[in-house]
Every structure is written in structure tokens, then in C-alpha cells.
Amino acid sequence: MSSGSCKLPGNPDIAGVGVRIAIYIQNLLCFIPAFWALADGKVTRGELDAAETQATTNLVLAFAILISSIVQAQTLGLTNYHASIVLNMSWMNNTNAFIYFLLYVQYKSQGNNPRWVPPTWSAWARHIRGLAVSVIPGTSRGRPGHDSTDPEAGKSDDGVAPSAQILDGDNDSRRGAKILVKRFVLLLGSLHLTLMAGLGLWLWSNIRTFGEGRDTSNECAAKYALVTILGGHVPFASEALRIASFVIYSIFLVPGINLLLPIAIFLGLYSFCRALPIPKEVGPGEVSVPHSPFYYAWLRLTTRRICNSIARRWSMFPPFIGLIFLLVVNLVFIIDIELALKQNGDLQDKEEAVWGFGQILAMLLLFMPLRDLAETILARRTKQRQKDLDMGLGGAIKAQDLNMVLAMVSRGANPNAELEGGISAMHMACNLRDLDIIRTLLEAGADPNIKDGYRRDTYMVASDNTNCLRLLNKVETGSIDGMAALIQAAENGYGAAVKLLVPSLEFKYGDGTREAFFEALSGLNVNARNFAGRTALLYAINAKEFEAIIELLLATPGIDVNMPDPNEWTPLSLAAGKGREGIVRLLLAVPGIKVNAAGLGGSTPLKSAIDRNRGHEAVVRLLLAAPGIDVNAPDISGRTPLSFAGYHGHEAIVKLLLAAPGIDINAPDNFGYTPLYFAVRKGREEVVKLLLAAPGINVNVPATGGGIPLTIAASVGHGAVVKLLLAAPGIDINAPSNNGWTPLSFAVQEGREEVVRLLLAAPGIVVNAAGAGGLTPLHIAGDWARGHENEAVVKLLIAAPGTNVNAADTSGWTALHFAAEKGHEAVVRLLLAAPGINVNAPDTDGRTPLQFAAEKGHDTVLKLLLAVPGTNVNAADTSGWTALTWAAFRGNETIVTDLCAVPEIIVDVADVERRLEHPPEGWRWEDPASKDEQDKCVLVLKGFLLEARRRSLERHLESREFGGKGSEDS
Known part of the structure; x- marks a missing residue:
């Protein structure tokens, strides 16, 4: 199709080669640190921050181009053709926010994250809702890490609650604002999508009337221009293209909502990955190459390394596929833009290729993403150096070389580093029972809480470290006794202090400081109670899940693993009730553990694990496997664990109990209620099915x-x-x-x-x-x-x-x-x-339903009874009282009137008056109406008799008059 003299005015600031190259490069540069972050199988906080910084920089530049285009369209006259190019480049720019989201999901879904969010739809829906709600002032968030259901609640930028908030109680609005600022790249991405969608809807509503002052150019583009979609050329004025574009831009118009579709797509990758089988690492002899001679050993080695590398980095598969998808999208847009410009070259003015101020400025602005990339590379090198130092520290601890530990710490090794196998430096030292290295790590600032895979705020670690050292110094100076120090260390989670305090007497040291320290611990009783009646072991279980501390305490000679608290809860019952699977496993492995010890109310560990709205299935499984467990142990009310499981509807636990040897499925409580009764009472349909299918069930046991x-x-x-x-x-x-x-x-x-x-x-x-x-x-x-x-x-x-x-x-x-x-x-x-x-059936006192209705004053019921053929309105009870007498006795004029309207009614006023004046003795006559009310009813009866006599007299006179006239005629 020839365009003739039709030409599109050049716009180098929008479609110039310099602008295009700048946008292409800055978008492709974003992928380098993203792939780099996934290479080692773990996204760190620093890598996430670097991706956020680079994405924010690119989005700011993208905003500049988009806003400039909108301004040109309303003033200088941006053509519809150049608007379509801007929209294509805007789609590329939006990938920056999506790259950050991919890394953010991976960071939050890593198992070592202290505020782990499972990669599931429901978990991320709650997480995103929590982020949105946190921005609203005054929203109740709960205590950080406790009451709040939102994983982001109360956390600092590294995902934990800041110490200032814990001390001062930071309000919800400030916390929400902080989260909003830290997620600024997602906010920018959403607003950029909205602005882009607005421009897209403006353009595709009618490409010929787009902008101001460019009607001729717009008409030219509509007639002759072609756009490229996935390499294919489509007429710019295609109606199908217009409708499809209009629909797509409408979807992405609303801020916040426009991120849901991309988020759903990327979370879908995680769901797909979870459905795939997880590859396992292979050993040296597990890889074979068919018909391979010895010199193919290098091929086996290479294959094994590749397989193991994939297995170790399998968790990175979803974000890796997501990045590949985004990269392909960017390359497709680049190719489509360049093909469209080439195809429409004869339509464009030669000014399009002129290098002006806008293009040069766009190239200069590349300095910012290049700077961000350089910072990422330098940070990567620093990270590698730190990793080498941390590995050296781990090796020195493993070798129990104190001098080397001191050297590594002095060179900058992180005393809180996560070493090989996910173990912390402090935990490794505690496992090796090297007290000198433990003390050295504490003095270097190590976290005294030796729980693995749990990174805390730096200020919290520093505070705990200082308090732990202060506690140990008090023991050395004798200002606090060893038992009090042990309980305090267990309650606060100072595992390193527990390790120092408990087994220290077994070691001999020559220097006076150590001897003084051990002398202060002489006679230490690990089973001693504090003023609240709790031991160190109970505090470690009750306060938090200090599994590592409990492991240390249980290894202490003389520990009483069955010592209860003031409420008679044993450590095992306490751990079972809280669902602490790891702690229950440790306790059950201790010789002499009493698995059936009953606490307050006769509650056993098994009952404690069940009697909650959420039964702890894993704990129940451990307890049922324990030697000597009594699956039918009742509490003081006689209820067995099966009764509690049925009452709460814990189907999985009911299955476990029914499969346990010796289970009594019909065991009644003190009131005769069996497990089936409790399940039935709460309507636990699935549990009832399980119980009814169990051998020996008695469905007719009476309570x-x-x-x-x-x-x-x-x-x-x-x-x-x-x-x-x-x-x-x-x-x-x-x-x-x-x-x-x-x-x-x-x-x-x-x-x-x-x-x-x-x-x-x-x-x-x-x-x-x-x-x-x-x-x-x-x-x-x-x-x-x-x-x-x-x-x-x-x-x-x-x-x-x-x-x-x-x-x-x-x-x-x-x-x-x-x-x-x-x-x-x-x-x-x-x-x-x-x-x-x-209708006239009398009771033993001769009273009919009609008399009851009259006595109680139920007028509507009385009328229903009177309307039935054969109703005896004059029926009298054994006392001689009729419905009329009862109505008068109760002073109900309405019912008296209704009864008098019945043709068969017999009214004896004298009899009624006599009965009202002298009612029989008995409870039925204890509540008469007042004298005035009864007199009114009697007046109704007298009036009824007078009216009846008048009518009778009229009938008599009529009959006489009729009879006299007849005789006269005769």
C-alpha cells in the first residue's frame, strides 16, 4: 500500500534511536543482578534491596517518558503512531517491578526467613492483605510475631520486629507507612501501569482523534502504518487490535488491582513447581554413561555436578522461569518495536534519526542503572569475602582452635554467621562443648540464642548479647547464684549461657577467673525452682520454643524431666499442649519420662495435645508411639483422649487413636457419655463415621x-x-x-x-x-x-x-x-x-379443651373450637364448672360474649354468681379476677338474658297477633 505524500512528523525524543537504546539497555541490565541473586540458591536481603534500588531508578525514568508523552499529546501534538511506541516501551519498563516481586516472593518463601511465608495462594493472600491493611491508620495489628496474623506486622526492613517498637510500642500507622515506603517499587509499578493504561485507553478509544493538532498525521498512520505483534504485521487501524488493546488496558487501569494478575501468574509458577518431583543429589557412582570408556570419567563428573547443582537450587526454579519469561517478553517487545519502525520507515520523517538533546540526555541517564549494577557487583565481591571469612570461622570452631577463632573474628568474620548445614557459629561451639570458644563468640557479639535458621534484628541481638554477658559476670562476681542465673538464661533464651552454666563443673581450668566462675556454680541444682515455682526446663518450654536450650538442659546429669509446675503440668504436658513437636521428641527420648503423668484436672500429655481447637497431630503420633502410653487415661471428669478428639472434631487424631492398641472406643465419662456421644453432640459428621466403622462400637450406650x-x-x-x-x-x-x-x-x-x-x-x-x-x-x-x-x-x-x-x-x-x-x-x-x-374429650377432672381455652383467655382458640360441629359448649367438669363459668371467674368479657353468641349456650346467672362467690378450694381457683371484672361479666350475662327475654316476648306477641287475625277472618 503506497502512502504517497503522507508523512509522519519525526519525534526523536520519543522514538529516537538514543531513547530506544537507553530504554532497552536499562531494562536488560535489571536481569543481570536478578539472575546473579538466584545463582547461589538463596536471595539475601542485600540482593533484594539492590534489585529494589535498580527497579526504582528505572521506573522513575519510565515515568518521565510516559508523562512527557502525555503532555506532548495535549500540547505539541504527539501522534497516535508514536503513542503506540511509547506504550510498547512502557510494557518493558513495567517488568522492573515484576522482577522485584519475583525476588521478593523467593526471599519471603525461603525456609531460613524469620517471617517465612509459604508459597501458597492462601498464605500470600493473607500476606498481601496484611500489607494493605497495615497502611490504614488505626488498624489493629496485634503484637508483632504473636497475635498478628500478618507476617509483615511489626517488622523492620529485614523482616523482624525492631527493638524500638518492642520497647516503645510503635503505632500501627507508622508501621504501615514504613512498610509502604519499603515496598515503594511495587507502588511505583502499580501507578506506572495505571498511567500507561490511561494513555492506552485514550489512544485505542479512537486512534484518529488522539491528541491535539495531529489529525492529519493520525489519519496517515491509521491508513498506512503497520504494527508488529510477535513478529507479524497488523494494520494499525485493525478493529480487532483496537478491541483487544482496549480490553487489556482496562484490566490494568485500577491501581493496586492491576498487580493482581501478574502476581497470580508468578505464584502459579510456585504452585506448578510444588507439584513437580523434587530432584535429589546423586553420589559418585550413581551417574552412568552407556558404553563409556575410562576417559569419559570427566563426562560423569560433569553430569553429576550439573545434577547436584540443579538439586541444590531447585527452590530457585520458579523465579528462574519467571525471569526467563520476563526476559523473553522484553526481547519480543524490542524486536516488535524495531520491526515496526523498519516497516514504517517510508512514513516517517527524516528528523526521526536526528540526535537531539532528548536522545543524548536519555543516553546520559544510563549512568544511573550502570551505577546500580556496579554497586551490586562490588557488593557481591564484599559478600564473597565475608563468606570466606565466615567459612574460616566455621572451620576454626570445628577444629576447636581458639587462636584461629580469635584471628577470624578480628579480621571481620561474622560471629552470627550461618555456617554449613544451616547451623550457627554459637550452636556449633555449644555442640562441641568448647566453653572458651563460646565465651569468645559472646564477647565478639554473637547471638546467645542458639536456635538455627532464625535471624533477628541486630539491635535485639546486641541487647541480648550484652545482657547475657552481664548475667555471666554477675555469676563470676557472686552477685547472683548459679540457679537463678540458669533460670534467667533459660527464660530469656540465652542458650550459650545455659551451656556455660550447666556443664562447666566438669571442666578444669588453671586461671583464677575461671576457677572463681566455677566456684560460684558449686552446688548448682538444675531442678531448683524460682519464686514462681518453675524450673529452668519449664521456663524454656513455656516461654518460647527454645529447643536447643532444652536439649542442653536434658543432657545435664540429675535433671528431673518429670518435675511439674505449680499447676501440676509436667514438661511433657506443657510441650504437648503447645504442640512443640521437637521438644516432645527430645523429652520422650529421656530415660524415666512419665508419659502418663496427670496434671491439674487429671490432664495427661496425650489429652493436652488433643484438647485444643487445633489438635497437634504430630505430637499425638509421637506420644502414641511412646512405650507405656495409656490411650484410655481419663481426666477427673472421666473423659478419655478419644472423647476430647471426638468433641473437637480432630479427624486425623481420631484415626490415630482408633488404630492404637488397647483403645476403648466405648469408654464412658463420669456421666456415662462415650466418645461417640461427644462427637454426636458437636455434629462432627466425619468423626461419627470413623467411630461407627470401628469394631466393637456400641451405639446404644445410655448416659x-x-x-x-x-x-x-x-x-x-x-x-x-x-x-x-x-x-x-x-x-x-x-x-x-x-x-x-x-x-x-x-x-x-x-x-x-x-x-x-x-x-x-x-x-x-x-x-x-x-x-x-x-x-x-x-x-x-x-x-x-x-x-x-x-x-x-x-x-x-x-x-x-x-x-x-x-x-x-x-x-x-x-x-x-x-x-x-x-x-x-x-x-x-x-x-x-x-x-x-x-373435640369434647374430658380429662380426669372432666375439663374439655374448650374449658381450657376459656379459662386461659385464648379467644382465637376458643372460636376455632366453637366452629367445630358437635362442640359441647355447656360441658361441665367434675366441679360443675362450664366454660362460661371459667370465663366469668377469670373476668374475660370477650370470651363470655363469644360463648353467649352460641345458640346452644345455657345461661344460669344465679348459678354463675353463686359459684363466683363460693369457688371450691384448690390451686386451680387461687388466681381469680377482681370483683369488678367478674361483676362486668355477670352484667354481660344478665344483659344476654334480658335480650333473650325481649326476643322471646317479641316472638310471643308476633304469634298472638298472627293467631287473632286468623280467627277473625274465619
Whole structure:
């Protein structure tokens, strides 16, 4: 297609060769330190900071180009063609933020990170949410490292809580602002994406009207220009290209949200990597080359080195693939931009190749990323030198060469270095029991907390180191006794001090200082308690997970591993309750450990490991494997570990217990409740399945109250659990409790419609089973009716085959009596519609449902009863009282009026007055209405009689008049 005289004005500041080269180089330079950081199999904090610095620098330059382009579009007239080139280069610039994110994920997901974030979707969702929430002022974050669910909460830039915050209680807003500043590169990347998306939407909404004053040039580009996508040429005015671009830029428009898609892609790499088998290192004889003579040994050696290098760096696979992907994306954009410029060369003005101020400035600005790269290289060399010194320190400690240790420390070796195998220098010295080297490392500033893989804030280490040395000096001067020092060291985590204090008496030294130190420790009792009644071992377990300190204490001769605290908790119970798997393993290996020692409330270590909202499965597994473990040991309430596991719904633990030799699956507590009962009570469906499938399970064990597990399941309404129990072999669906109520009765009482339906459908159900007082389920439904729930239950009971709607209890009350007496209108309506209902059924005192409704003042229920054909409105009880008498006695004028409206009503005012003046003795007549209210009811009756006499007289006169007229006519 010929463009004729159509030309695009040159814009060297946007598409000039100098600008393009500068952007290409600065973006590709970002990959060098990133790949370098992954080369040794570990991303350090320094490498992460270097990547952040370089990415921030590049993003600032990218902002300058993008903002300049937007300004040109509104003033000088940036063409749509050059805007598309800017957008392509902006996509490249955004890879800087993504490179940093890849390294950040790797840094946080490394096992040696003190605030480790697992490379899973849920963990990173919580982490990112925590970062976002921390920026909001006043947001509650919890105590750093304790209460907060966010791994970033309360940490300094190296991922730990700063000492100033611990001392002064830094507020949430300052902490959130600090996190925001430290993650500035991600903020810049998000804003750059938003700005780029805005320009993209502006351009692709209509490429012909883009910008100001360039309509001719825009039309020229729309007609003749081509853009390159993955090496293929596409017309600039393609409608498909416009729609696709518009959609893509819309996705990346909202700040913060526009980072979610790239984040999801990179986290997907980690998920994919986790699904792959992890390669293992191979030994010298494990690599073979088919048909290889001896001189191919170098090939075997090379292959083994490559395999082992991949195995050691396998954790770097996800970020490595991510970097390769980003690098390929950058190269594709570079090729596409250059191909598009070459393809559209005849459209562009020759000014495009002119080197102006903008291009020269862009080349000069390359100094900044080159400077960052140089700093990274120099830091790498410094890091290697430090690594060599640290390795030398490790070798000197291993050789127990004190002079060499002193030399390495003086040359700059890090006393807190992580040595080969992830062990700290202090831990190595403690393992070798070299007290001189331990003391030397402490004096050099080593962390007295000898836990491996746990890097802490420098100020915290310095503070602990100073306090530890001060403590040891107090022992030397005799200002503190050895036992107090040992407890204090264990409580604060000074493992090095524990190592110095405990075994020191075994060593002999010649100098006076050492002798004075050991003399201060003479008679040291490692089992002594402090004022709170705790030993050093208990403090080490209770305070924090000081596993290394506990290991040292357990190796001390004479240690009492079973000594309890004031609450009778033994070290093993304490560790089991806290889920400290490593500590439990150490304690179980000690000869004489009491695995069934019961503490306060009879709680054993096994029960302590289970009786939590989160059961400690690993600890339970260790305890069950311990010799002499009693899997059925009850607490003071008689509950066994299996009961607690069932109650809390710990399925995995229930499986372990059921597989344990000697387990009593039906062990009752002091109230007769079995493990099945507790699982049923809490609706633990999966646990119930496990228990019902266990050999020897008794589903009909009655508790002290007589109810079986089915009874409680029916009462609380766990339909799924009821289904499981009904399907259990030998289940007694009509098992009565101590008051004779069956599971159906309890389900009816609580209005459990689903459970009632299940029970009524079960073979052998006795729907009229009578409990104490002769109450049937239908009686209970009428008595306890509560809203629509029991209305539905009454429907089910009435419809059940064999239901006796007129069944009477020991007082002669039917379900209709109960419903009328309680005023349950809906239930009365259902009962009256039941076939064969006896509306006039009297109780043992001769009272009918109508009399109950009248006595209690339930006017609506009374009207329902009166509307039933055959209702005896004049029925009298054994005292001769009718419904009308009871209504007057209670002073209810409305009901008296309703009764008088019944044609069959017999009104004897004198009889009513006599009964009101002299009621019988008994509790039924203890609460009469006031005299005034009763008199009003009598007046209603008298008025009714007067009206009746008037009507009778009128009828008589009418009949006489009619009779006289007839005789006269005749």
C-alpha cells in the first residue's frame, strides 16, 4: 500500500534511536543482578534491596517518558503512531517491578526467613492483605510475631520486629507507612501501569482523534502504518487490535488491582513447581554413561555436578522461569518495536534519526542503572569475602582452635554467621562443648540464642548479647547464684549461657577467673525452682520454643524431666499442649519420662495435645508411639483422649487413636457419655463415621440421664449425624431416657423438623411412645409448640401411620388439651382437622379443651373450637364448672360474649354468681379476677338474658297477633 505524500512528523525524543537504546539497555541490565541473586540458591536481603534500588531508578525514568508523552499529546501534538511506541516501551519498563516481586516472593518463601511465608495462594493472600491493611491508620495489628496474623506486622526492613517498637510500642500507622515506603517499587509499578493504561485507553478509544493538532498525521498512520505483534504485521487501524488493546488496558487501569494478575501468574509458577518431583543429589557412582570408556570419567563428573547443582537450587526454579519469561517478553517487545519502525520507515520523517538533546540526555541517564549494577557487583565481591571469612570461622570452631577463632573474628568474620548445614557459629561451639570458644563468640557479639535458621534484628541481638554477658559476670562476681542465673538464661533464651552454666563443673581450668566462675556454680541444682515455682526446663518450654536450650538442659546429669509446675503440668504436658513437636521428641527420648503423668484436672500429655481447637497431630503420633502410653487415661471428669478428639472434631487424631492398641472406643465419662456421644453432640459428621466403622462400637450406650447418642443428635438437630446413626446396625430408635422420652420426643420438643422426618421414616418407630406422665410425641408438640417449626412437626406426626390424635396422658389430657391450654392457634387448627379428633374429650377432672381455652383467655382458640360441629359448649367438669363459668371467674368479657353468641349456650346467672362467690378450694381457683371484672361479666350475662327475654316476648306477641287475625277472618 503506497502512502504517497503522507508523512509522519519525526519525534526523536520519543522514538529516537538514543531513547530506544537507553530504554532497552536499562531494562536488560535489571536481569543481570536478578539472575546473579538466584545463582547461589538463596536471595539475601542485600540482593533484594539492590534489585529494589535498580527497579526504582528505572521506573522513575519510565515515568518521565510516559508523562512527557502525555503532555506532548495535549500540547505539541504527539501522534497516535508514536503513542503506540511509547506504550510498547512502557510494557518493558513495567517488568522492573515484576522482577522485584519475583525476588521478593523467593526471599519471603525461603525456609531460613524469620517471617517465612509459604508459597501458597492462601498464605500470600493473607500476606498481601496484611500489607494493605497495615497502611490504614488505626488498624489493629496485634503484637508483632504473636497475635498478628500478618507476617509483615511489626517488622523492620529485614523482616523482624525492631527493638524500638518492642520497647516503645510503635503505632500501627507508622508501621504501615514504613512498610509502604519499603515496598515503594511495587507502588511505583502499580501507578506506572495505571498511567500507561490511561494513555492506552485514550489512544485505542479512537486512534484518529488522539491528541491535539495531529489529525492529519493520525489519519496517515491509521491508513498506512503497520504494527508488529510477535513478529507479524497488523494494520494499525485493525478493529480487532483496537478491541483487544482496549480490553487489556482496562484490566490494568485500577491501581493496586492491576498487580493482581501478574502476581497470580508468578505464584502459579510456585504452585506448578510444588507439584513437580523434587530432584535429589546423586553420589559418585550413581551417574552412568552407556558404553563409556575410562576417559569419559570427566563426562560423569560433569553430569553429576550439573545434577547436584540443579538439586541444590531447585527452590530457585520458579523465579528462574519467571525471569526467563520476563526476559523473553522484553526481547519480543524490542524486536516488535524495531520491526515496526523498519516497516514504517517510508512514513516517517527524516528528523526521526536526528540526535537531539532528548536522545543524548536519555543516553546520559544510563549512568544511573550502570551505577546500580556496579554497586551490586562490588557488593557481591564484599559478600564473597565475608563468606570466606565466615567459612574460616566455621572451620576454626570445628577444629576447636581458639587462636584461629580469635584471628577470624578480628579480621571481620561474622560471629552470627550461618555456617554449613544451616547451623550457627554459637550452636556449633555449644555442640562441641568448647566453653572458651563460646565465651569468645559472646564477647565478639554473637547471638546467645542458639536456635538455627532464625535471624533477628541486630539491635535485639546486641541487647541480648550484652545482657547475657552481664548475667555471666554477675555469676563470676557472686552477685547472683548459679540457679537463678540458669533460670534467667533459660527464660530469656540465652542458650550459650545455659551451656556455660550447666556443664562447666566438669571442666578444669588453671586461671583464677575461671576457677572463681566455677566456684560460684558449686552446688548448682538444675531442678531448683524460682519464686514462681518453675524450673529452668519449664521456663524454656513455656516461654518460647527454645529447643536447643532444652536439649542442653536434658543432657545435664540429675535433671528431673518429670518435675511439674505449680499447676501440676509436667514438661511433657506443657510441650504437648503447645504442640512443640521437637521438644516432645527430645523429652520422650529421656530415660524415666512419665508419659502418663496427670496434671491439674487429671490432664495427661496425650489429652493436652488433643484438647485444643487445633489438635497437634504430630505430637499425638509421637506420644502414641511412646512405650507405656495409656490411650484410655481419663481426666477427673472421666473423659478419655478419644472423647476430647471426638468433641473437637480432630479427624486425623481420631484415626490415630482408633488404630492404637488397647483403645476403648466405648469408654464412658463420669456421666456415662462415650466418645461417640461427644462427637454426636458437636455434629462432627466425619468423626461419627470413623467411630461407627470401628469394631466393637456400641451405639446404644445410655448416659446417666438414660439418653443414647441418637437422643442427643435428635435433640440438637444434627440431621446428617442422625442419618448415620439410624443406619448403624443394632440402633434402638425408640430407646427411652430416664423420663421415658424417646429420641422422637426430644426432636419434637426442639422442633427439629428434619430429624422428625428421618425418625418417622425409620422402620420400627413407635410414634405413640409414652414417657413420664403418659406424654406422647404429639402431646409434647402441642405443649411445646413454637412457631412454624413445631407446626411442621405436628403435621408430620398427624400424618404418620398409627398416630393416635386422642391419646390421653395420665391426667387425661390429649394433644388438643395442651394446645388449647397454651393457646397454640396453628397447632389447634391442625389437630381439629385431623380425622377422628374428639373435640369434647374430658380429662380426669372432666375439663374439655374448650374449658381450657376459656379459662386461659385464648379467644382465637376458643372460636376455632366453637366452629367445630358437635362442640359441647355447656360441658361441665367434675366441679360443675362450664366454660362460661371459667370465663366469668377469670373476668374475660370477650370470651363470655363469644360463648353467649352460641345458640346452644345455657345461661344460669344465679348459678354463675353463686359459684363466683363460693369457688371450691384448690390451686386451680387461687388466681381469680377482681370483683369488678367478674361483676362486668355477670352484667354481660344478665344483659344476654334480658335480650333473650325481649326476643322471646317479641316472638310471643308476633304469634298472638298472627293467631287473632286468623280467627277473625274465619
